[in-house]
Amino acid sequence: MKAAYVGIDILYPALPALYDSGCDIVRIFTCDTDNITEFNTAVAGFALSHKIPLSKRKIVKEDLYGLLNEGCDFVLVGGYYYRIPIIDELPIVNIHPALLPKGRGAWPMPVTILKGLKESGITFHRMSEGLDEGDILLQEKIPVYPDDDLRTLSSRQNACIPDMVNNLTEDFYKLWDTAYPQGDGAEYWEMPKEADWTITSDMTALEADLILRAFFGYECIYVNRKSGERFELIEGRVAKNSDKYEGVRSFPISDGSIVCNRVVEV
DSSP states (O other): OEEEEEEOGGGTTHHHHHHHTTOEEEEEEOOOOOSSSSOOHHHHHHHHHTTOOEEOSOOOHHHHHHHHHTTOOEEEEEOOSSOOOOOTTSOEEEEESSOTTEEESSOHHHHHHHTTOSEEEEEEEEOOSSTTOSOEEEEEEEEOOTTOOHHHHHHHHHHHHHHHHHHHHHTHHHHHHTOBOOOSOOEEOOOOOGGGGEEETTSOHHHHHHHHHHTTTSEEEEEOTTTOOEEEEESOEEOSOGGGGTTSEEEEETTEEEEESSEEEO
């Protein structure tokens, strides 16, 4: 089969899995990222090393018809900043890091942790006009543990992807034709806002730990209520053993402190 791939590094295991499945990848699409907290370097590097044409501009319908002219059978999407147009002639499968129909939305992983859910997963679904509303082709569940952070949760989700891609390509058209509606219980989770990743000096260690874990690897805002100072913390942790964190910066909270060595004053 011939396929196109769309994505950034957040769901990168899907791209080499698609290649390893025997699909002929005719084109790869990605988009610009900050390459500080979100990256496109692995996807771009794969395209370069395998001599696959790469595009970073926003996908338009003409691109999809161009894929059809190249004999493309389907498109697989693994994280993308823009809405992709839909055409009837070309199947598009989206990989979504949640157990749809719960967790529709652009960034469900932090919300999974903030909600204290005990289960998450990966869903492969038909891309549709409604965001994350398309019929389901494949779905895998994973546990969410009490001490999970965004990185460990994402890693466990990504570990499911290669086998799911292989299952997808083994009998693509049967899966596409037998995809089933998402059913009742749909939940759309709004994109987290700055207030969701802001920690203040009067918060408890428990409150701060939840936020730091939910957005681990991304910027969290720390506000000192007494001094008014604001900082961006990346990969901050609540201090549990002061000896363990020698040489890193410390930020007070009501019953402890946060330690972090990736700090920007804002």
